[in-house]
């Protein structure tokens with residue numbers, strides 16, 4: 539039986555790394571008491587809270603945290619008509635926080651995720667591990683059988699090409715979850731009591747050319763390298779689908795990271811996911827995605843980005859064009875989604891004008 543760490547067990551880090559270069563983005567419809575448990579790790583950082591649902595509701599934030607909070611009225615005011623690309627009544631709204639941040643790194647976490655304990659009983663500082671993952675290179679071109687070669691006590695194994703040992707910059711760090719795993723509704727329905735108690739002590743680079751199901755619950759990324767592609771799509775209110783926000787973003791960022799020669803890692807850190815959302819509600823939200831994805835995945839697997847797509851924005855707009863051309867036949871929703879992807883990029887560039895002398899994101903691999 540796994541249990542979350544207690545607040546006292548969460549020992550405050552000696553020196554919070556990247557304190558002024560990282561924002562923590564939290565989508566929420568509830569009071570943020572969960573922050574009490576994270577206080578030792580999160581208090582030094584700036585929080586961006588994206589309040590979903592009724593903007594007249596007050597979200598209580600425990601004292602002592604430095605934060606900015608945006609509700610739907612704020613989003614509409616800031617983006618004007620472009621606010622149509624930000625989902626309402628779905629955790630996908632969190633991507634607004636990525637857009638308004640001015641920091642290099644983002645960590646996003648759900649408000650029902652708590653501090654996990656590793657097998658020794660030590661509280662896991664998820665933020666610290668994500669920062670380590672992002673600041674260490676990835677190895678997408680050749681699999682290292684000792685997993686993360688840059689980890690203390692590991693290295694590249696015999697036969698690993700020396701020409702590839704420098705690795706590539708890491709754009710995304712995808713963490714996992716103890717207790718309630720991120721299962722889809724059908725799996726939740728047939729295995730209602732299943733809990734994840736396995737703490738696998740590994741960080742892996744997801745190989746180039748391989749897609750993965752990105753979960754937004756415990757996720758960090760380098761905003762400068764991949765931020766414009768971290769759009770969580772059109773979900774929730776008024777949309778035919780939900781709970782595919784992070785999946786859509788994960789497929790888009792992986793194709794773009796592969797194209798630009800950037801890395802995506804998954805594994806440590808774990809958080810303790812405390813609440814299973816209602817599987818029947820989830821089934822209603824995600825059922826179309828369950829059969830649509832049988833056509834979406836081959837689309838992303840076959841997607842090719844032209845060499846002249848040298849920035850994330852160019853890659854993303856090209857991907858939107860291909861979504862419109864090739865997925866609209868699946869459902870008119872994808873026509874709307876493709877337009878929203880372009881709106882997102884326009885809004886992103888409006889809020890994040892390129893600084894003079896800035897270089898385009900990674901290079902086409």
Ligand SMILES: O=c1ccn([C@@H]2O[C@H](COP(=O)(O)OP(=O)(O)O[C@H]3O[C@@H](CO)[C@H](O)[C@H]3O)[C@@H](O)[C@H]2O)c(=O)[nH]1
Nearest residue numbers: 565566567590627628629648649650753754755781815
């Ligand atoms: O309408 C809403 C509902 C919820 N939120 C906030 O989003 C996160 C996640 O909510 P919750 O934990 O209740 O739901 P889960 O099913 O566990 O979410 C995970 O599944 C995927 C959903 O797409 C995703 O990977 C995870 O988010 C909480 O912070 C809620 O407060 C919201 O903003 N709007």
Ligand SMILES: [Mn+2]
Nearest residue numbers: 648650813815
């Ligand atoms: Mn949850």
